[in-house]
Amino acid sequence: MTDLPAATQRKMGLVIDLDTCVGCHACVVACKGWNTEGYGAPLSDQNPYGANASGTFLNRVHSYEVTPETGSAQLVHFPKSCLHCEDAPCVTVCPTGASYKRTEDGIVLVDESSCIGCGLCAWACPYGAREMDKAAGVMKKCTLCVDRIYNEHIPQEDRVPACVRTCPAGARHFGDLGDPDSDVSQLVAERGGMDLMPEMGTKPVNKYLPPRPRDEEPVMDVLGPLLEPVADTPDGLLGWLDRQLSKL
Amino acid sequence: MHPAPSVIVFTTLSGLGFGLLTFLALGLPALDGWAAFWGYGAGFALAIGGLVSSTFHLGHPERALLAFTQWRTSWLSREAWAAVAALTVTGLHAIGPVFLGARFALLGGLGAALCVITVFTTSMIYASIRAVPRWHQPATPPLYLALSLAGGALLAGQAGAAAVLLAAAGAVQLWAWRAGDAAFARAGTTIGSATGLGGRGAVRAFEPPHTGDNYLLREMVFVVGRRHARKLRAIAFAAMIAGPLVLLALSGGALWASWLGAAVHAGGVAVQRWLFFAEAEHVVGLYYGRRVA
Structure with missing residues (x-):
């Protein structure tokens, strides 16, 4: 049923570090690579080598420019995927029961065999986390790599979502955000992890770690004095030019 | 939001159909024999035609019966x-x-009542x-109800009721447009809250995730035609009210x-429904820097 569970035993989710993310899109590629051949229908592309390439992705990396009132602008790379919300509006709107939130770990999934492809869940999600696959006609979304994290046929270190496993910058963390003692919960507490669009009332499980404050911009470099021009008045050809021009 | 023709046809026709059936079921007018046959027939044709049209935008219409399961x-x-x-009840x-x-x-x-x-x-x-x-x-449900009943009254030839309902629908429509224009700002969602970076300074979308378009942009970030929204509102209001x-x-x-x-009204409602989708902005557009003020 599309009733949301009153509480889930665990709240599995991601913590994404906006300070560390370098915007390399490796998580996007790893996600597409794993999920196009794993759980459910493949993530199709339309016209992939043509002029108007388009396709289904469960994870996309945006980039934003933040300009503070003082100081220089900063570029923030921003990976975005399903936040596995506690009050997931995408689940309750589903007319068929294809969308559901698991009681045992809080993962929001789509049973593709009962999805009618009405698209209402994608409308209900404020984050744009759900995409209708054009080829399969069913809704696709992040599964938190449910077919990796409990998979006893792969080595222990691979039992994390593909995006987390591949991130070369260590900007993605996976764990139980319902357990205050877990590594991810400690990280969120330490770094002031935040919710996206808290005003939408979705109570997202995934958290984002804000960029760390920047160092003070230097007033003067320690080597600065050594680089200052020695002579104020040029000599030689430039000096002659300067004198002639001043006479005009 | 993308104004899909199937959904515009669905809400326009089924609204009119259920409006007409409402009046016929109340005995306004009290038709008999062939007149009743054609009257009810028109109501069912509009209502069912609209419902069938709505299945055209489904990815898997063959599973449509599953849509009865999650009424809770x-x-x-x-x-x-x-x-x-x-x-069923109006049919009986x-x-x-x-x-x-x-x-x-x-x-x-x-x-x-069921209609x-x-x-x-x-x-x-x-x-x-x-x-x-x-x-x-709050204006969305009364808007649909008023337009459905006004259209039904016109089709049922209930001039007095139609005049009152059209006036009411006009008033609700003006309220809906006025409240709707302020709704995005009132919701308080900005590119700052969407990214969580708003407290650090002015946030600007620098680069989209992909150079091509995607489902989200096609479905939820529809911007074509908002330019002519004012003119289309005037056309819709003139025709439907x-x-x-x-x-x-x-x-x-x-x-x-x-x-x-009723025919003029239906055309106006179709334009109004197009606007209902085309003018509606989904907050996901913020991630793409596509908020149109």
Whole structure:
């Protein structure tokens, strides 16, 4: 049923570090690579080598420019995927029961065999986390790599979502955000992890770690004095030019 | 939001159909025999035609029956039940006037109530979507109800009721546009809250995730045509409210004016529904820097 569970035993989710993310899109590629051949229908592309390439992705990396009132602008790379919300509006709107939130770990999934492809869940999600696959006609979304994290046929270190496993910058963390003692919960507490669009009332499980404050911009470099021009008045050809021009 | 033709046709036709069935089930007018046959037939054709049209935008229409299962949380599922209940009860009620020359008032009253409930559930599909602030406002359900009943009154030739309902629908429409224009700002969602970076300075979308388009942009970040929104609002209002009212007034409430008014009204409602989608901004557009002020 599309009733949301009153509480889930665990709240599995991601913590994404906006300070560390370098915007390399490796998580996007790893996600597409794993999920196009794993759980459910493949993530199709339309016209992939043509002029108007388009396709289904469960994870996309945006980039934003933040300009503070003082100081220089900063570029923030921003990976975005399903936040596995506690009050997931995408689940309750589903007319068929294809969308559901698991009681045992809080993962929001789509049973593709009962999805009618009405698209209402994608409308209900404020984050744009759900995409209708054009080829399969069913809704696709992040599964938190449910077919990796409990998979006893792969080595222990691979039992994390593909995006987390591949991130070369260590900007993605996976764990139980319902357990205050877990590594991810400690990280969120330490770094002031935040919710996206808290005003939408979705109570997202995934958290984002804000960029760390920047160092003070230097007033003067320690080597600065050594680089200052020695002579104020040029000599030689430039000096002659300067004198002639001043006479005009 | 992308104004899909199938959904515009669906809400326009089924709104009119259920509006007409509401009046017929109440015995306004009390038709008999062939007149009742054609009257009810038109109501069913519009309502069912609209419902069938709505299945055209499904990825898997063959699984549509599953949409009856989640009535506890989903307004779309509730709409499915309400529509079937309304069509069944008004269908049973129609047997009386069409074949038996009899009228079962209690059954008719129940059918009329179910028709109104069906239109209400349709409106709640949109009104319940918090991520689209223009829809998520109190005016959305009364707007759908008023337009459905006004169109039904016109088709049923109830000039007096039509005039009152058209005036009411006009007032609700003006309220809906006014509140809708302010809804996005009132929801308080900005690119700052969407990224969580708003407290650090001015946030600007620097680079989209991909150079091509995607489902989200096609479905939720529809911007074409908002440019002409003002003109289209005037056209929609003139056709769905003012035109039929003028026709009724000039003709003294004649049946031909009511029917001509219904046709003009339907065209206006179709334009209004196009705007209902095209003007509605989904908050996901913020991630793409596509907020149109």
